[in-house]
Amino acid sequence: MYLSKLFLPITKNLPADAKIKSHQLMLRAGMIKQASAGIYSWLPLGLKVMKKIEQIVREEQNKIGAQELLMPTIQSSEIWKESGRYNDYGEEMLRIKDRQGREMLYGPTNEELITDIFRSSIKSYKSLPQMLYHIQWKFRDEIRPRFGVMRCREFFMKDAYSFDLDDTNAKISYNKMFFSYLKTFKRLGLQAIPMAAETGPIGGDLSHEFIILAETGESKIYTDKKIFDIKIEKYNFENTSLEKMVKDFSSVYAVTDDKFNKLEFDKKVSKENQVITKGIEVGHIFYFGDKYSKPLNCFIDSQEGKKNSVKMGSYGIGVSRLVGAIIEAKYEKEIMKWPKSISPYDVVIIPSISKNNKENLSKSLNIYNELKKQNIDVLLDDVDENMSQKFKKHDLIGIPYQIIVGSKSSESKIEFKEVNFESSFVDLKDVKSKLKN
Amino acid sequence: MYLSKLFLPITKNLPADAKIKSHQLMLRAGMIKQASAGIYSWLPLGLKVMKKIEQIVREEQNKIGAQELLMPTIQSSEIWKESGRYNDYGEEMLRIKDRQGREMLYGPTNEELITDIFRSSIKSYKSLPQMLYHIQWKFRDEIRPRFGVMRCREFFMKDAYSFDLDDTNAKISYNKMFFSYLKTFKRLGLQAIPMAAETGPIGGDLSHEFIILAETGESKIYTDKKIFDIKIEKYNFENTSLEKMVKDFSSVYAVTDDKFNKLEFDKKVSKENQVITKGIEVGHIFYFGDKYSKPLNCFIDSQEGKKNSVKMGSYGIGVSRLVGAIIEAKYEKEIMKWPKSISPYDVVIIPSISKNNKENLSKSLNIYNELKKQNIDVLLDDVDENMSQKFKKHDLIGIPYQIIVGSKSSESKIEFKEVNFESSFVDLKDVKSKLKN
Numbered sequence: 001m002y003l004s005k006l007f008l009p010i011t012k013n014l015p016a017d018a019k020i021k022s023h024q025l026m027l028r029a030g031m032i033k034q035a036s037a038g039i040y041s042w043l044p045l046g047l048k049v050m051k052k053i054e055q056i057v058r059e060e061q062n063k064i065g066a067q068e069l070l071m072p073t074i075q076s077s078e079i080w081k082e083s084g085r086y087n088d089y090g091e092e093m094l095r096i097k098d099r100q101g102r103e104m105l106y107g108p109t110n111e112e113l114i115t116d117i118f119r120s121s122i123k124s125y126k127s128l129p130q131m132l133y134h135i136q137w138k139f140r141d142e143i144r145p146r147f148g149v150m151r152c153r154e155f156f157m158k159d160a161y162s163f164d165l166d167d168t169n170a171k172i173s174y175n176k177m178f179f180s181y182l183k184t185f186k187r188l189g190l191q192a193i194p195m196a197a198e199t200g201p202i203g204g205d206l207s208h209e210f211i212i213l214a215e216t217g218e219s220k221i222y223t224d225k226k227i228f229d230i231k232i233e234k235y236n237f238e239n240t241s242l243e244k245m246v247k248d249f250s251s252v253y254a255v256t257d258d259k260f261n262k263l264e265f266d267k268k269v270s271k272e273n274q275v276i277t278k279g280i281e282v283g284h285i286f287y288f289g290d291k292y293s294k295p296l297n298c299f300i301d302s303q304e305g306k307k308n309s310v311k312m313g314s315y316g317i318g319v320s321r322l323v324g325a326i327i328e329a330k331y332e333k334e335i336m337k338w339p340k341s342i343s344p345y346d347v348v349i350i351p352s353i354s355k356n357n358k359e360n361l362s363k364s365l366n367i368y369n370e371l372k373k374q375n376i377d378v379l380l381d382d383v384d385e386n387m388s389q390k391f392k393k394h395d396l397i398g399i400p401y402q403i404i405v406g407s408k409s410s411e412s413k414i415e416f417k418e419v420n421f422e423s424s425f426v427d428l429k430d431v432k433s434k435l436k437n
Numbered sequence: 438m439y440l441s442k443l444f445l446p447i448t449k450n451l452p453a454d455a456k457i458k459s460h461q462l463m464l465r466a467g468m469i470k471q472a473s474a475g476i477y478s479w480l481p482l483g484l485k486v487m488k489k490i491e492q493i494v495r496e497e498q499n500k501i502g503a504q505e506l507l508m509p510t511i512q513s514s515e516i517w518k519e520s521g522r523y524n525d526y527g528e529e530m531l532r533i534k535d536r537q538g539r540e541m542l543y544g545p546t547n548e549e550l551i552t553d554i555f556r557s558s559i560k561s562y563k564s565l566p567q568m569l570y571h572i573q574w575k576f577r578d579e580i581r582p583r584f585g586v587m588r589c590r591e592f593f594m595k596d597a598y599s600f601d602l603d604d605t606n607a608k609i610s611y612n613k614m615f616f617s618y619l620k621t622f623k624r625l626g627l628q629a630i631p632m633a634a635e636t637g638p639i640g641g642d643l644s645h646e647f648i649i650l651a652e653t654g655e656s657k658i659y660t661d662k663k664i665f666d667i668k669i670e671k672y673n674f675e676n677t678s679l680e681k682m683v684k685d686f687s688s689v690y691a692v693t694d695d696k697f698n699k700l701e702f703d704k705k706v707s708k709e710n711q712v713i714t715k716g717i718e719v720g721h722i723f724y725f726g727d728k729y730s731k732p733l734n735c736f737i738d739s740q741e742g743k744k745n746s747v748k749m750g751s752y753g754i755g756v757s758r759l760v761g762a763i764i765e766a767k768y769e770k771e772i773m774k775w776p777k778s779i780s781p782y783d784v785v786i787i788p789s790i791s792k793n794n795k796e797n798l799s800k801s802l803n804i805y806n807e808l809k810k811q812n813i814d815v816l817l818d819d820v821d822e823n824m825s826q827k828f829k830k831h832d833l834i835g836i837p838y839q840i841i842v843g844s845k846s847s848e849s850k851i852e853f854k855e856v857n858f859e860s861s862f863v864d865l866k867d868v869k870s871k872l873k874n
Contacts, residue, residue: 009558036513072591076473091536099528099578121446141536154509
């Protein structure tokens with residue numbers, strides 16, 4: 001893509017309410033535009049990043065045997081009345097009357113609807129376990145939407161649901177998802193810490209939040225630094241291994257401020273191991289047994305011919321929220337650097353162009369075409385600006401690799417730079433192989 | 438994928454309102470489940486087909502330089518008041534009040550919102566032309582939703598918008614999109630006829646519908662059969678070629694019943710060339726100049742320094758609707774056959790299995806693994822049913838290629854069948870190459 005053609009409205013003017021760095025960066029770099037309070041349009045640069053995150057989340061869900069479907073955004077109030085949540089949910093639920101006067105709502109979550117799909121489709125223990133997920137827009141009518149995509153009203157979320165015959169099997173599904181989440185966040189370039197959590201309005205008795213570290217995070221984190229030494233590579237997909245993984249994580253002290261107790265912290269964690277920092281929640285998993293299946297009459301015939309309410313869990317990852325969270329974690333000293341796996345482009349070519357000299361631009365075009373042939377997704381900055389303006393702009397765009405074409409570059413050696421490192425002069429074929437793996 | 442694991446609730450019970458064959462097939466084959474009136478959940482089989490259609494639409498939009506962004510589903514009423522459509526749109530617009538009492542709506546289309554994005558981003562003729570599109574859920578509160586996904590309330594649609602300095606350039610954008618649509622439908626295995634159309638509530642003075650032929654179609658079509666001889670391959674992306682293409686199509690008589698005139702038909706089309714059939718609208722394109730840019734003050738500085746309202750067109754393809762339309766066109770004599778490009782799986786392996794003989798299943802597993810290695814997306818029907826039940830089920834699922842593993846198949850020769858053709862015994866490597874290209 002040529003930058004001169006890209007719909008990328010970079011702006012200097014920030015609204016007063018853009019208080020955190022992800023919100024500021026996303027507006028300045030033309031990733032999003034506010035449509036109304038807490039509701040955003042995703043412009044090409046922002047959408048590209050979000051789609052890459054979505055695809056990684058999808059692939060990791062598929063790997064554990066979860067199947068993708070898609071529930072609608074607008075739901076009938078009926079099933080929410082069946083579960084008893086229609087009145088309980090409060091004002092965050094966007095309630096709607098259609099032209100016939102029927103009570104509808106914009107789904108804030110999908111436990112009811114998925115239970116309805118499941119109960120009409122699966123009747124026998126033979127078809128269990130099942131995991132179903134979708135990646136869909138949701139709406140929560142926050143009273144004070146803020147922080148850009150971090151706490152907005154219309155948001156994009158992956159929510160998965162597991163269905164099992166009994167608690168023992170349900171726990172296995174829960175552990176699989178736990179594993180899948182750690183792998184997902186790792187592929188996104190993030191280190192996520194699982195923490196035992198409150199279940200809140202979803203209900204149930206087992207729950208973990210996944211928190212990534214960011215100095216500007218919303219919650220304070222108290223942990224033993226040993227938690228960073230647990231490597232998910234040592235676990236595999238066997239039940240016993242997964243169980244051990246959850247146990248290993250749970251045995252290390254790690255809490256958010258609402259559960260923090262100084263005496264306990266000092267007792268359980270040696271002084272030199274104590275880490276006090278901030279974090280952002282990026283995923284949340286719940287096990288709640290038959291909280292929804294029972295009122296919704298979702299029964300399964302057991303092997304003994306008995307009718308059991310199916311045992312369910314739900315598992316969320318905020319896909320649009322992750323775009324902001326990753327920026328909070330990776331945007332430092334006015335320089336953004338996207339993790340390679342989700343960068344909007346693999347590399348940017350930045351030629352020094354002047355009115356009288358288009359030679360660098362034509363050199364750049366050659367490099368551009370060579371990289372394109374290798375299926376490398378290249379952005380070419382063909383805009384007529386001086387280099388310091390260009391570099392400032394690319395500090396916002398955040399592509400992790402740059403090829404700088406100026407007087408110093410020759411036919412055979414190219415100036416190649418990884419953001420936050422020194423540049424070096426290398427062969428084009430080395431650039432290709434660096435970008436390919 | 439093993440069929441025994443696939444979440445595929447095949448059903449025999451059809452609701453009374455499932456009157457057309459796409460609605461019936463989609464319910465019977467477990468592609469969709471109704472959530473409430475005119476609102477559907479897309480189950481794994483249906484979602485897979487829809488995602489493939491979405492991806493083809495996206496690729497063809499990208500090829501003509503249109504850029505993808507994503508506007509939210511919920512819009513503020515403000516911009517609709519600016520354009521004057523808030524009151525005009527009528528009851529099909531789903532109107533919502535949020536918890537603060539603000540008037541919101543679920544977007545039925547996006548001319549206003551895209552104009553708002555454009556006016557705050559692009560100011561100069563130098564940045565034109567621009568084409569922007571998104572693929573997003575929309576809602577129209579139909580008084581009588583029916584025909585399944587063909588006339589539902591929540592639907593998935595690609596809508597693109599073009600922005601040009603003047604009518605001449607705007608016409609070029611219009612022609613590019615015209616070309617792109619014909620290529621898109623061709624890749625979907627459809628022959629679409631472009632027809633001059635009324636502009637309706639979108640407004641403007643130039644418009645074409647794209648209609649595919651289907652005996653069960655909603656509109657009657659009168660055309661000269663010469664229109665089927667116009668091959669898009671003879672045109673290229675040059676302006677003059679595109680102009681000729683539109684002219685060639687426009688010169689052949691082709692109208693829907695609202696424009697039909699028997700005298701004109703008989704005068705312009707020789708008896709032996711007259712085709713009277715039925716069709717389904719799958720795309721619609723509009724040129725409406727400054728109908729939205731003028732009231733919304735969306736101005737562009739021209740080269741002479743004058744402020745011009747930007748000239749706009751809009752271009753829609755109903756992605757969810759296409760799933761139904763393709764079934765209407767391809768489901769005949771109780772047998773569904775998906776076009777290869779959008780089939781939910783590339784091939785299905787159907788072994789004859791009995792309680793005492795699992796040999797065919799293990800043969801099938803070998804074939805399955807071989808095909809998987811080639812990145813061929815295979816469904817293995819490992820369900821313990823008799824062959825006639827299996828074939829009936831696959832008549833619904835509609836995968837165009839079948840590998841039948843029974844007593845007649847040997848290690849070296851495999852029974853391979855293209856739906857609606859005779860099967861033959863061939864080498865596995867021939868199957869691979871057939872499926873790969």
